[in-house]
Amino acid sequence: MIRPRALGYFVPAFPTQTHAFFWREVAALRAQGVEVRLFSSRRPRPEDCPHAFGDIARAETRYVFPPRASAVARWAARHPAGMVRALGYLRKVTGAGAKGRAKVAALLPSAADLCSAAEAAGVDHIHFHSCADAAHLGALARRMGGPSYSVTVHGNLDVYGTDHAAKFADASLVTTVTRALRDEVLAVAPGRDVPVITMGVDTARFAGVRPTRPQGAPLRFLSISRLAPVKGHGYFLEALRRLIDEGQNVQYVIAGSGEAEPAIRAEIARLSLGDHVEMAGPLSQDAVRAALGQSDVFVLTSFGHGEAAPVAVMEAMAAGLPVICSRIGGTADMIEDGVDGLLVPQQDVDAIADAARRLCADAALRALIRKAAQRRAQSQFDTAATARALWEAISAARANGA
CATH class of the missing domain: 3.40.50.2000 (Glycogen Phosphorylase B;)
Structure with a gap:
């Protein structure tokens, strides 16, 4: 297996009231010796997370909305071909028309910021717990020369927008939390190995x-x-x-x-x-x-x-x-x-x-x-076992060159 130097862990608007299970998974991964770095989209309000871990999680998390202009400029200057490849990704985004393509295009600066932040943190793989715009962000960052990425699908694909085939195309790994969701993923990405790995509890x-x-x-x-x-x-x-x-x-x-x-x-x-x-x-x-x-x-x-x-x-x-x-x-x-x-x-x-x-x-x-x-x-449902299964699946997928 080729284990990432450090694992990036991306949850949109992290942390909020419903994110205790993500924090438990992070703790379980760390208990097993995995170095985890947290990334997210926008910083939520403190009152959105009443849990004791809220302040710690916010302090640890690197937010990429809004992107840092200096980080975007530096990454673009160092990876001009990657920026061109990322622009090419927009041609695959067709499901929501011109408006949807423009929305994904607006993610380009944040993707460059994510690449820069991941490099600074020693992260060469990011796992995205979302199949919505965050998955687009992972695909864009990868094309820009950033880290490899994987995705966990937590709900029906139609809840997460469109263009899922594009989101999955360059992913090292796609997992789902139920068998029914695996069938949905295989319908748009046939032939993939899609393990079912649920979240867990202590x-x-x-x-x-x-x-x-x-x-x-x-x-x-x-x-x-x-x-x-x-x-x-x-x-x-x-x-x-x-x-x-x-x-x-x-x-x-x-x-x-x-x-x-x-x-x-x-x-x-x-x-x-x-x-x-x-x-x-x-x-x-x-x-x-x-x-x-x-x-x-x-x-x-x-x-x-x-x-x-x-x-x-x-x-x-x-x-x-x-x-x-x-x-x-x-x-x-x-x-x-x-x-x-x-x-x-x-x-x-x-x-x-x-x-x-x-x-x-x-x-x-x-x-x-x-x-x-x-x-x-x-x-x-024990979180130690489910977190271990996710980590092993990510490592195996990278070893196989997925």
């Missing part, structure tokens, strides 16, 4: 977090996610209303922030659920662990595109919570229905209510699923 950190629940306490359901319409909070709220009308003693905690918060609050009011639902806001890593430990069932009723292998579900399973989860993305690969979680059709309130009702009524079932979920998480 399973040991979540083991044993469940406290003793007071007798007679409400059964507590929990969701932790970005507050977006596609997360489907409204479907579980409707199911919750049914359970309460049937006399079930239940509560629902919704953690996270996002554009759908006003709509969710309006739905809570419409269904008269104010006494049964808590809006917890964004949670730090420690607060996530505590919330899981104070809950009985985890809920993710997403629909549509954009969900792949939800890390929040992995964390819940590692903490021993039965999960009610939509069949979406790779969740059917993560959960065996009725064994280590309950899978429901998307947007199906009847099925969601039935699953919740089963768990309310059967403490023995909850206990069985709890143990099975922890076993699944420990065997398949």
Whole structure:
């Protein structure tokens, strides 16, 4: 294997609320002796990342938007042929028309800045955790004479724009987090070796977090996610209303922030659920662990595109919570229905209510699923193993000259 001198690690707008799993992967790579340097696009606001690692991550990360004019000029002067090759990449960008091509052209200075920053940091390979504009950035930088690059695809390709064949063409490696996403990649880049390597969680950190629940306490359901319409909070709220009308003693905690918060609050009011639902806001890593430990069932009723292998579900399973989860993305690969979680059709309130009702009524079932979920998480979702798999795949791809 040809291991990079230092591994560049690029996450757009890093770090934010939902980026704890990236930070865990970085920590796991470093624990295994990998020298990791962080890169990103724009610097997010400090309040966008409530986690304890936020200040450290921002201080470590090199941001390439806006690009440094001096770095761009120096790289262009030293690599004129590379700049011409990068301009040639624009001919491959056709999916979004002239407007899309202009958007990619605007990335050229940042790509040159990235090349310069990577060279200064001793980085000869960058892994991009995005298949959107960041992947264009990697392709442009490579053509400019910069580092080799690889890409992890986290969601359906149509969420990440167009021209994916161009993004993948010069990549040393493309990985996906589910088998379904691998099929999407192979449809636009046939013949590639596309390993499925999920993100992971620190399973040991979540083991044993469940406290003793007071007798007679409400059964507590929990969701932790970005507050977006596609997360489907409204479907579980409707199911919750049914359970309460049937006399079930239940509560629902919704953690996270996002554009759908006003709509969710309006739905809570419409269904008269104010006494049964808590809006917890964004949670730090420690607060996530505590919330899981104070809950009985985890809920993710997403629909549509954009969900792949939800890390929040992995964390819940590692903490021993039965999960009610939509069949979406790779969740059917993560959960065996009725064994280590309950899978429901998307947007199906009847099925969601039935699953919740089963768990309310059967403490023995909850206990069985709890143990099975922890076993699944420990065997398949541990971040040390998933980070090692990514590093070995990158090293192997470089050795093969990909």
